[in-house]
Structures are given as C-alpha cells and as structure tokens.
Amino acid sequence: MNDEREVVVLRYGHRPGRDDRMTTHVGLTARALGADRVVVPDNAGQSAETVRDITDRFGGPFEVELRGDQKAIVRDFDGVVVHLTMYGERIQDVEGEIREAVGLDDDTARPRDLLVVVGGEKVPWELYERADFNVGVTNQPHSEVAGLAVFLDRLFAGAELDREWTHADRRVMPEATGKTVVDVDEEGPSGNPGTESTDG
Numbered sequence: 573m574n575d576e577r578e579v580v581v582l583r584y585g586h587r588p589g590r591d592d593r594m595t596t597h598v599g600l601t602a603r604a605l606g607a608d609r610v611v612v613p614d615n616a617g618q619s620a621e622t623v624r625d626i627t628d629r630f631g632g633p634f635e636v637e638l639r640g641d642q643k644a645i646v647r648d649f650d651g652v653v654v655h656l657t658m659y660g661e662r663i664q665d666v667e668g669e670i671r672e673a674v675g676l677d678d679d680t681a682r683p684r685d686l687l688v689v690v691g692g693e694k695v696p697w698e699l700y701e702r703a704d705f706n707v708g709v710t711n712q713p714h715s716e717v718a719g720l721a722v723f724l725d726r727l728f729a730g731a732e733l734d735r736e737w738t739h740a741d742r743r744v745m746p747e748a749t750g751k752t753v754v755d756v757d758e759e760g761p762s763g764n765p766g767t768e769s770t771d772g
C-alpha cells in the first residue's frame with residue numbers, strides 16, 4: 573500500500589476446477605484490501621485473468637503474477653513470511669509483532685516486505701517451519717478468503733479502507749440505496765460524476 577514496502581499474497585496450491593473461484597477471490601481480496609501483488613500457481617491462469625481484468629476496470633496499482641515455483645518463492649523471500657493457518661498463533665496475540673517486524677508501527681522503522689501465504693489443498697510442513705509467523709484467524713477451520721481479509725485489515729489497522737485507486741475506468745458511488753457506477757473519464761475536475769449509469 574506504499575512505495576517502500578511490498579505486501580505480497582501467495583496462493584499456495586490450486587486444484588483447477590474445484591479451486592477456481594476461491595483462487596480468484598484470494599486475488600480480488602488481496603487487491604481490495606491493500607496488498608500490492610498476488611502470486612497464483614501457473615495452473616490458475618483463468619483466475620489471474622479475472623483479477624487483471626478487474627484491476628484494469630476498477631484501478632490499481634495491483635500486480636498479478638503466475639508462477640510455478642511456490643516452494644522457492646517462500647524459501648527465497650527477502651522479508652517477513654506470514655502463513656495463515658487455523659493451527660497458528662492467535663492473530664490478536666501476534667498482530668503487533670508482525671506490524672513491528674515490517675515497520676508498520678513506527679515511521680522511523682525500516683520497512684520490510686511481507687509475504688502472506690494462504691493454502692488451498694494441504695500445504696507442506698516446510699511452510700510452517702519457514703514462516704516467521706504461523707497465524708490463526710481464530711483456531712477454527714474456515715476459508716483462505718476470510719482469513720486473508722481479516723489478516724489484511726488487522727495489518728493495516730483499517731487504513732486500507734480509505735485507499736485511492738489510480739487508472740480506473742469506473743468507480744462505484746457509495747450510496748444507501750441503488751447501484752451507481754460512474755465512468756471516471758467523464759468525472760469533472762472536482763471529482764463529481766459527469767455521467768451516471770447503473771449496472772442493474
């Protein structure tokens with residue numbers, strides 16, 4: 573979410589067909605909630621395309637990468653590695669330590685990159701060992717998308733909800749009722765929409 577520190581989400585493992593929607597949603601959630609990049613396995617091309625398409629339309633910056641070497645990415649990552657798992661330490665107990673480790677709690681601290689790993693199928697034991705933090709968002713089984721959303725919100729302490737998007741073609745107007753999407757090109761200099769349309 574800033575220029576100095578990269579927050580990368582790694583989708584570890586993907587079963588084509590069965591995991592398509594989940595992998596797409598990991599990417600969309602990473603983008604919407606403040607990560608800079610998502611890495612998905614190279615057999616998840618359709619999910620990568622969908623996330624790129626949303627970024628083209630609704631803005632960025634956000635990168636999507638397809639890679640086949642998940643193990644090596646984790647092993648060689650030059651920064652802090654967080655693995656989200658129901659078996660991990662409670663997020664409420666370690667969130668402060670993680671923010672500190674990446675320099676988010678103190679403006680004078682050196683920013684460090686962060687890799688957030690979420691699984692699909694069973695993840696290898698080396699991941700638990702390599703991770704600097706194994707983190708549980710509750711110690712109950714649920715979903716990688718839910719775990720990622722809560723983790724990112726705790727990491728950024730809610731600041732991600734106010735982020736600005738650049739190079740968007742369209743923008744949703746928040747409103748109590750209705751569904752209004754404006755064409756960004758037609759917004760006036762004050763940011764007022766020039767044209768309004770609804771998507772149904």
Ligand SMILES: C[S@@+](CC[C@H](N)C(=O)[O-])C[C@H]1O[C@@H](n2cnc3c(N)ncnc32)[C@H](O)[C@@H]1O
Binds near residue numbers: 658689712717
């Ligand atoms: C549906 S789970 C499958 C877990 C798989 N059966 C295993 O034993 O590793 C998929 C992913 O969701 C995430 N997840 C599920 N429950 C979680 C929790 N309570 N806290 C954090 N992450 C969780 C983990 O990243 C996990 O790899």
